Amino acid sequence: MATHNPPTPFHSERTPEVSILIRACNVEKFLEEAVASVQVQDFKDWEMLILDDASDDATPMIAQRMASMDSRIRHIRQVSRQGRAKNANDGITRARGTFIAILDGDDLWSDPQRLTRQVSLLRQIPQIMLVAGGVVTVDERNERILMEYSHNELNSDQIRTRLLLDNPIPHSTAVYRRDAVIALDGYDERLSYTEDYDLWLRMGLSGKMWKLPGVMSRYRTHSGSITVRKRSLQIFEEMRLVFAYRRNYPHLIAALTSRLIPLLGSMLPHALQHILKNIIRYHTRKVSFIDNLTAAAQHALSNFTIRRISSFDELTPAQRASWDRCVSESEFGSVFQSLAWIETWWKHFGNNKTLYVLIATDAQGEIQAIFPGMMCSEKYFLREKKVLRFIGDPLNDVGEAPSRTGAQGAVMQIAHTLKELITVADIVRLQELCGDSPFFKALKNAFGSLPQISHRTTLRWRIRHNNVDAYRQHAQGIHRELKKKMKKLHKQGDISVVLQHPFSERHALLDVFFRMHIARSVQTSFHSPFHDSRLRAFYHDLIDACADADTVRMASISLKGEPLAVKYFFTFANTHSLFLTTFATQFQKLSLAIILADRLIESFFASSAHYFDFGRGDETYKRRFANEMIDNYEFIASRRSLLIAFWRIAAQCKHTLKRSDHILHIARLIKKTLQQVRYPLNARL
Incomplete structure (x- = not known):
């Protein structure tokens, strides 16, 4: 050298x-x-x-x-x-x-x-x-x-x-x-x-x-x-290297043709480009086949016991404790897979659905991986289909099968068990999966031979505790804006910020939250789901279910004792997760919800939690606060290739519509302006 x-x-x-x-x-x-x-x-x-x-x-x-x-x-x-x-x-x-x-x-x-x-x-x-x-x-x-x-x-x-x-x-x-x-x-x-x-x-x-x-x-x-x-010179050098090492590594033809296409480009007729793409697909399929064989071998060597839970009463006290330990120790675990959340959701919304929970236990009976699933009937193309989903859809910000570190074999066994279930279910549809999670990778390997589609749906934004410097850099501008707005708010009267209300106040504050959210939906263009009494009862029961672990938290900003903004969030699995937010519409310009989020983030850095999770969505303040983002995916598999073809078309149409989102945004602004003109007129009359 x-x-x-x-x-x-x-x-x-x-x-x-x-x-x-x-x-x-x-x-x-x-x-x-x-x-x-x-x-x-x-x-x-x-x-x-x-x-x-x-x-x-x-x-x-x-x-x-x-x-x-x-x-x-x-x-x-x-x-x-x-x-x-x-x-x-x-x-x-x-x-x-x-x-x-x-x-x-x-x-x-x-x-x-x-x-x-x-x-x-x-x-x-x-x-x-x-x-x-x-x-x-x-x-x-x-x-x-x-x-x-x-x-x-x-x-x-x-x-x-x-x-x-x-x-x-x-x-x-x-x-x-x-x-x-x-x-x-x-x-x-x-x-x-x-x-x-x-x-x-x-x-x-x-x-x-x-x-x-x-x-x-x-x-x-x-x-x-x-x-x-x-780029063209780089490809030429790559092709020389590929040819030089052709005897040492597999897939020579696919390697050469995949580099020829960018070079030839527009010089080739469309038909010939199509032929070359098909050659690449054929050779890429061979690589996928090798990956599937590796996954199958790991699945055969794993020594975990898979058990289906058809009723939560089947879980022993030891298994209940082991369940939450598994979720807490999982890198991708969240409150949405905790036993309190799942049991409470099932109690309120589990009618006409079949519980399909899988747990993988080791030789000592400790739970190493969990699939919190359910079977439900849904209409697709005017026909009833049996669909396997996560418990909690569509309320969950995260859909996941949590697993402990080093339990890839357990995750793989669960994925292969779900593949066998495709003979019972018409469709497997799992939403809000983390793109980097072991379960998502295991699913794609296990279902490799069946028609499937996995596409990115949403982004999740979060802050990592040990990356304070990056957070300060991201949020520097928004801090200055919030300080100015807080000064304007103080001019209105006495302001109090409570980041963790006592348990005895949470039910009353939750009712205030519902009233404020519904009132806001009347005055603006969005629809509040809290008109549904079942959903309101669910959140009240969730507070009681999480009382011992103190998982559910509520924070608020009040003016002269009257709440102006309320946040409903969770502290679980070393993560603070924002979930529900509302505020008084007349104070919208003062960004009350963002001010409250800023105070919660400051308290997060003083705690021992690892992450502050904003959840789904693409609001500007999330992008400006967060220093990390995670892709959420939707995974769909079925025995019927026609169904998957329709989903692919639908996903492509949805992607095209997202590009035209600014048109919808303008329409919402027009509607909001008309409403703001109409309501004062009604008040005068």
């Missing part, structure tokens, strides 16, 4: 465990943000080398300033332009860490726990040479464009199977062993655009690689990025 400009001596009392190499060339607009995304990592034992490849803008000055502010940062400037591979090799030579992490100066890291997760796996399994993750593509304004690469977990064999088809390892998410890369002679300096892909192909022949679930980085596309300027 060639070196350039002999490394300058660097003296330190101790050697860092991770060396982070930032390749920087004319990235003055993005470099500070890239460095800041590393500094918020909860893993602190690192050094950073900003490898400045003879930039001719303000990049050197910015890098030097950052180095003067943080002793862990070194600025290394090349005298002349070296190129990406040569610059990275120079950084590896100068690095002192056991592990190397790469970040291009125009990209940034999005998960503050990524280094902890990756380094932990590298420590535990010495055979693994590299650990990576998922990435999203963003534009110059840091707004998400699309999900780039799969963000599912891949083991070493799965990576090898896919490696020739495409590059499943985003460079900015990779952490690898320094000595392993030095043994492979580093990056190939003859390559201009695919030096990382070549290194992964060589690494796959000599060791193991692993890809963890979740998004770890944001890949930025802009007018100066290589992906935009040199």
Whole structure:
């Protein structure tokens, strides 16, 4: 591995465990943000080398300033332009860490726990040479464009199977062993655009690689990025590498044809493009088949007992306690899978439905995974169909089969049991599934041979407790606005903010909430569901059901003792979840609900909870407060391919309508204006 400009001596009392190499060339607009995304990592034992490849803008000055502010940062400037591979090799030579992490100066890291997760796996399994993750593509304004690469977990064999088809390892998410890369002679300096892909192909022949679930980085596309300027040359280099490693990895034809289509593009007739796409689909199906075989093997080896619960009375006191422990310990668990919520919902809305709850227990009888389901009859295309759903739909903000860490086998067994159930149910329709959850992945594998569709439906916004800096940065502007509005509110009279009402007051406050919500719906364009007395009774019973655990909370803002805004939220499974909100319409311009949310967030940072969850929706204040977002998916499977075809058409139509949402927004504003004109007129009459 060639070196350039002999490394300058660097003296330190101790050697860092991770060396982070930032390749920087004319990235003055993005470099500070890239460095800041590393500094918020909860893993602190690192050094950073900003490898400045003879930039001719303000990049050197910015890098030097950052180095003067943080002793862990070194600025290394090349005298002349070296190129990406040569610059990275120079950084590896100068690095002192056991592990190397790469970040291009125009990209940034999005998960503050990524280094902890990756380094932990590298420590535990010495055979693994590299650990990576998922990435999203963003534009110059840091707004998400699309999900780039799969963000599912891949083991070493799965990576090898896919490696020739495409590059499943985003460079900015990779952490690898320094000595392993030095043994492979580093990056190939003859390559201009695919030096990382070549290194992964060589690494796959000599060791193991692993890809963890979740998004770890944001890949930025802009007018100066290589992906935009040199895409055709990059594809040519990839094709050369594919042909060079054709004997070492499978799916040569699919790998070549998938790269030919972007190159040929408009030069080919439409019919020929269609033929090439079909060839790719055929070979991709082979990869899916291999994944399904792996899933089936894991399912056969798991030793969990699956039991169906047809009545909640069947659960013993020990199983009831184990149920909530399972939900609390699940990464994707929420109050909507807690026993109190599910039992209360079933009591009020379970008529004419069949309980279909599955629990997976280990040898000690401890519940490791839960599927809280129900079978109901619904009309589809003028015919009654048996549909399997989550208990609580459509009230649930999150639909999930919670599982404990390391219980993937239990989740897989539940998914395969649900597949067998397709002979009883006409349709399996599960909504608000977390895109990164083990259950969602297991479902797609288990139902792989049946007609199915899974599409993104909504976004969930939340704040991560250990990412306070990112939250402060996001919410800085909104804090100033809220302070001004709070001053205006104080001019009206005595203001009191209560973030946790005593249990004895919650029923009375809930009635106030219902009255306020219904009154607001009369004066505005939205429909309040609380006209339904069953729903009001459900929430009253839920407060009583959660009394012991103190899960349900209520907060309010009052003026001269009269409530002006009320929030109904939950504290469960290390998460604060906002659920219901209302406020007095005459004070709408003062953003009372947002002021109350801001106070609750401040109290959240003082607590021991991990997340503050805003739930579904795309309101502006959620985007401005949150520092994390999660995709929610809908999964539909059926024996009848015609049904799935109709759903695909419906999903596409819904997506098209979302693009025209601004027209609906204008219509709502017109309706609201007319109502505001009409009501004062009625009052005068």
